[in-house]
Amino acid sequence: MAKEKLFEVKDLRISAYNDEKVEIPIVKGVTFDIHEGEVVALIGESGSGKTTISLAALAYTKPGLHFTGGEVLLRGKDVLTMAPLEQRALRGANVAYLAQSAAATFNPAITISEQVTESAVLHGVLSQKEATKRAEVLYHALELPDPSRIGYRYPHQVSGGQLQRLMAAMALCGKPDLMVLDEPTTALDVTTQIEVLKAFKKVIKEENAAAIYVTHDLAVVAQIADYIVVLYSGEIMEQGPVEQIINNPSHAYTKRLMDAVRPTPTAGMGVQVGDEHDRDVPAIEMEHLTAGYGGIVDGEPVATILRDVSVKVENGHVVGVIGESGCGKSTMARVMAGLLPQAKGHVRLEGKELEGSLNDRKLDQLQKVQFVFQMADTALNPKQVIGDIIGRPLEFYHGIKGKKKHAKVAEILKMVELPAEFASRYPMELSGGQKQRINMARSLAANPEVMLCDEVTSALDSIVGANVIKLLTALRDKTGVSFVFISHDLSTVGSFADEIVVLYAGRVVEQGPTDEVLSPPYHPYTRLLISSVPELRIGWLEDTMQKREMAVGIARGVEITKTGCPFFNRCPMAIEDTCDVKDVPIRELKDGHQIACHLTIDQLNESEVHAQQVLHGYEKIGIDKPLETG
Amino acid sequence: MTENTAKTEHKANEEEVIAKLDAFAELPDAPPKRRLKLSWVGKIAVGIVVFWMAVVVIGPYIAPFHEMDMDGDDSFLDAHSNEYGTFYLGTDYLGRDTLSRIAFGARNTIGISVIATLLAYCIGITLGIAAAVKGGWTDMIISRINDSILSLPAIMLGLIAIAALGSSVPILISIAAIIYATSVFRIARALGQDIMVQDFVEAAQARGEGLWWIIKSEVLPNAAMPLATDFGLRLVFVVLFISSLSFLGLGIQPPASDWGSMVRENLQGLVYGSYAAIWPAIAIATFTIAINLIVDDISAKSGGNLAKKMV
Numbered sequence: 026m027a028k029e030k031l032f033e034v035k036d037l038r039i040s041a042y043n044d045e046k047v048e049i050p051i052v053k054g055v056t057f058d059i060h061e062g063e064v065v066a067l068i069g070e071s072g073s074g075k076t077t078i079s080l081a082a083l084a085y086t087k088p089g090l091h092f093t094g095g096e097v098l099l100r101g102k103d104v105l106t107m108a109p110l111e112q113r114a115l116r117g118a119n120v121a122y123l124a125q126s127a128a129a130t131f132n133p134a135i136t137i138s139e140q141v142t143e144s145a146v147l148h149g150v151l152s153q154k155e156a157t158k159r160a161e162v163l164y165h166a167l168e169l170p171d172p173s174r175i176g177y178r179y180p181h182q183v184s185g186g187q188l189q190r191l192m193a194a195m196a197l198c199g200k201p202d203l204m205v206l207d208e209p210t211t212a213l214d215v216t217t218q219i220e221v222l223k224a225f226k227k228v229i230k231e232e233n234a235a236a237i238y239v240t241h242d243l244a245v246v247a248q249i250a251d252y253i254v255v256l257y258s259g260e261i262m263e264q265g266p267v268e269q270i271i272n273n274p275s276h277a278y279t280k281r282l283m284d285a286v287r288p289t290p291t292a293g294m295g296v297q298v299g300d301e302h303d304r305d306v307p308a309i310e311m312e313h314l315t316a317g318y319g320g321i322v323d324g325e326p327v328a329t330i331l332r333d334v335s336v337k338v339e340n341g342h343v344v345g346v347i348g349e350s351g352c353g354k355s356t357m358a359r360v361m362a363g364l365l366p367q368a369k370g371h372v373r374l375e376g377k378e379l380e381g382s383l384n385d386r387k388l389d390q391l392q393k394v395q396f397v398f399q400m401a402d403t404a405l406n407p408k409q410v411i412g413d414i415i416g417r418p419l420e421f422y423h424g425i426k427g428k429k430k431h432a433k434v435a436e437i438l439k440m441v442e443l444p445a446e447f448a449s450r451y452p453m454e455l456s457g458g459q460k461q462r463i464n465m466a467r468s469l470a471a472n473p474e475v476m477l478c479d480e481v482t483s484a485l486d487s488i489v490g491a492n493v494i495k496l497l498t499a500l501r502d503k504t505g506v507s508f509v510f511i512s513h514d515l516s517t518v519g520s521f522a523d524e525i526v527v528l529y530a531g532r533v534v535e536q537g538p539t540d541e542v543l544s545p546p547y548h549p550y551t552r553l554l555i556s557s558v559p560e561l562r563i564g565w566l567e568d569t570m571q572k573r574e575m576a577v578g579i580a581r582g583v584e585i586t587k588t589g590c591p592f593f594n595r596c597p598m599a600i601e602d603t604c605d606v607k608d609v610p611i612r613e614l615k616d617g618h619q620i621a622c623h624l625t626i627d628q629l630n631e632s633e634v635h636a637q638q639v640l641h642g643y644e645k646i647g648i649d650k651p652l653e654t655g
Numbered sequence: 656m657t658e659n660t661a662k663t664e665h666k667a668n669e670e671e672v673i674a675k676l677d678a679f680a681e682l683p684d685a686p687p688k689r690r691l692k693l694s695w696v697g698k699i700a701v702g703i704v705v706f707w708m709a710v711v712v713i714g715p716y717i718a719p720f721h722e723m724d725m726d727g728d729d730s731f732l733d734a735h736s737n738e739y740g741t742f743y744l745g746t747d748y749l750g751r752d753t754l755s756r757i758a759f760g761a762r763n764t765i766g767i768s769v770i771a772t773l774l775a776y777c778i779g780i781t782l783g784i785a786a787a788v789k790g791g792w793t794d795m796i797i798s799r800i801n802d803s804i805l806s807l808p809a810i811m812l813g814l815i816a817i818a819a820l821g822s823s824v825p826i827l828i829s830i831a832a833i834i835y836a837t838s839v840f841r842i843a844r845a846l847g848q849d850i851m852v853q854d855f856v857e858a859a860q861a862r863g864e865g866l867w868w869i870i871k872s873e874v875l876p877n878a879a880m881p882l883a884t885d886f887g888l889r890l891v892f893v894v895l896f897i898s899s900l901s902f903l904g905l906g907i908q909p910p911a912s913d914w915g916s917m918v919r920e921n922l923q924g925l926v927y928g929s930y931a932a933i934w935p936a937i938a939i940a941t942f943t944i945a946i947n948l949i950v951d952d953i954s955a956k957s958g959g960n961l962a963k964k965m966v
Contacts, residue, residue, distance in 0.1 A: 403853055471862070
């Protein structure tokens with residue numbers, strides 16, 4: 026070994042005890058080690074014990090868990106047997122922990138710099154002055170904008186991706202021996218994920234830091250880790266250098282995880298629907314819809330989220346709505362469901378005007394449009410049994426009662442591939458994927474025409490999520506229900522939807538059949554989204570970051586504008602004095618494919634080459650410099 | 656190397672893992688139902704409460720004397736017997752049997768408190784949930800009225816009301832109910848507001864459900880547990896409130912007995928080394944502490960969520 030061994034886990038065992046005091050092993054004899062400057066990825070699904078193992082590096086277990094065997098050595102010293110005071114000194118100083126959600130980690134009432142430097146100063150590693158200086162160096166390394174001043178801001182004044190990077194600065198400030206990163210990019214949009222991954226990779230290299238990287242996403246691991254440990258149910262399935270695991274996995278479980286990695290979205294992924302469910306009028310349609318929150322001033326809401334959106338959902342079709350968080354995807358579904366009245370424009374159900382407010386809609390209209398909430402955990406009443414949850418729409422809309430209701434509930438449970446016995450269980454007694462099925466079953470029970478699915482797979486593990494998509498596809502074929510499928514994950518949408526609507530800052534930038542949207546010519550934003558989906562290939566991150574579109578697209582954030590094209594400031598092909606001020610023309614292509622862009626179709630086709638062009642010294646593209654046009 | 660040993664160790668059960676994985680995707684075992692189990696302290700507390708409840712029901716029938724019989728040899732005596740019977744806990748300042756007065760007093764003290772607390776809950780929950788669900792002006796008006804009642808000290812309010820209306824059992828119950836309904840209102844409103852913004856309530860609204868159905872099926876079942884826990888606490892406050900009013904001479908009027916007035920009446924006995932004031936005090940203490948212990952036990956078992964909601 027060229028490098029020194031920094032951290033060793035030897036036959037680590039962690040157990041929980043249930044009410045009957047029976048020992049339930051959570052981690053069952055795990056052994057691996059980390060050398061100086063090495064990033065080791067712990068990968069597995071939820072329940073695999075990956076977070077539990079990573080927390081052991083801090084000599085910490087979640088309440089109810091106990092160390093029952095093995096050693097955790099940091100520079101040859103067992104952290105588990107240390108005195109509590111020693112452990113306290115260790116945490117934050119020698120081993121730093123990065124939680125999944127930066128938004129929850131930062132205190133909103135204290136400036137960023139104070140929080141970043143706090144642990145280093147508290148542990149006496151650095152003086153306040155040195156720590157502030159070091160923080161600034163780290164801000165530079167993490168490519169944060171305005172590094173000398175960002176520390177004086179409050180957490181809500183920076184973007185989510187920036188906050189995530191600031192958390193890395195917080196961890197690195199005290200020059201720890203080891204960093205523990207717990208799913209730091211899982212909750213982020215693809216474009217933000219790239220920005221964070223790139224910054225993490227750079228800073229880890231520059232600081233020569235060692236890290237444990239916990240995730241379930243193999244594609245992410247391929248970009249950042251040196252060594253991979255594959256876990257299932259608290260046991261190591263396979264471990265080895267990243268090249269070996271990614272290119273030549275030997276364990277069946279690893280192969281299965283690799284299958285669950287979403288393929289890069291390309292043309293041909295979409296499902297072509299038959300025309301058996303076709304009707305003359307679209308199932309639901311929105312015309313020139315403007316909606317937002319707050320009071321209405323000059324005919325526009327104070328916070329306008331959606332601006333002039335026109336989307337049609339044909340009967341029996343699946344329309345995928347895609348965009349980064351905050352682009353108005355959920356708002357669109359809420360307007361359709363009547364949860365948020367629109368400020369301007371029309372919503373029509375089967376050709377008939379729908380009232381904006383819930384109270385003004387008729388019962389049969391409510392029944393035909395069903396909303397499936399994102400979080401099954403909160404969308405199901407914990408005090409009602411599954412039978413009541415699914416039975417209520419049956420009774421409410423269709424007057425089905427008693428034995429008939431019972432039989433119908435069993436039938437619906439079967440449709441979502443759950444046994445009829447589940448009717449007597451409470452939501453708490455179900456797994457996450459099962460709850461999501463119940464959540465959809467409740468909407469199905471209403472016998473709707475349109476189902477609005479808001480990020481229904483986002484909170485699920487990749488394997489479980491894939492099963493839910495499979496189920497949705499089967500349901501569509503069986504029932505002829507139209508789906509509006511909202512997601513920030515282009516691959517999921519691409520594999521399920523017939524048509525895709527790409528939203529950016531509350532406007533539709535591109536829409537059309539899946540195959541058309543996922544093949545050139547692209548709207549520049551669609552292309553940015555597509556190329557941001559991580560590939561299961563070592564070195565992908567570096568290759569992608571070299572491209573012009575990434576350099577421009579990642580460097581800047583979303584700005585909601587009233588005039589011109591909202592994507593102007595992140596577009597590699599933006600034309601000044603045109604894109605930012607003039608109304609965007611809609612270019613019509615075949616099969617109803619529309620692109621909202623100032624560039625003509627020919628120019629868009631040409632720009633393909635330009636955007637893929639590899640830039641040397643792309644960092645030079647300053648945030649304030651005007652961009653040359655293609 | 657470690658990786659090689661790890662591989663050989665697990666190679667054998669590779670198929671097993673995949674088989675397990677497939678089975679899991681289809682149907683994992685449901686976690687066992689959570690049952691409420693009390694600790695031994697909780698069990699003892701339940702025993703004490705059950706004991707006092709039994710005294711409420713059958714106390715007057717098994718008591719050796721009537722609460723008003725002055726059959727003792729003298730006042731403030733220790734345990735003794737005479738031709739009328741045995742005075743196990745001695746006599747009070749009028750020579751009445753302390754044990755019998757406690758047995759009779761349980762009905763007044765506990766009975767009045769339970770009725771007053773139940774009444775407070777009916778008023779508080781109805782108004783609290785109404786304020787939470789309706790919001791806007793309804794909430795504003797009810798909440799401000801509630802705040803103004805809350806701003807007055809409970810005992811002071813009780814004293815003024817009794818001075819104006821006189822002291823009788825119905826009035827005592829009404830006053831206690833109104834005073835304690837204010838804090839129940841606060842909790843019910845906070846709980847209601849919390850639940851009203853949950854996704855499952857929004858799902859019901861999107862379905863077109865009426866307000867009453869939402870309250871009955873979505874809000875109340877979720878508020879029931881924290882409210883039930885709070886009931887125990889509130890009951891204790893009401894017991895103490897009634898006792899303190901009695902202590903001041905404004906509660907239950909003599910010669911009827913209740914624990915609070917028994918403490919006051921017999922206070923002077925302490926000087927003579929009599930336990931007559933101590934016994935009713937112990938009765939109050941055991942009952943209230945036992946209820947508190949049960950409440951603690953339930954909240955500990957049902958997790959921190961409840962504790963958070965209570966604050």
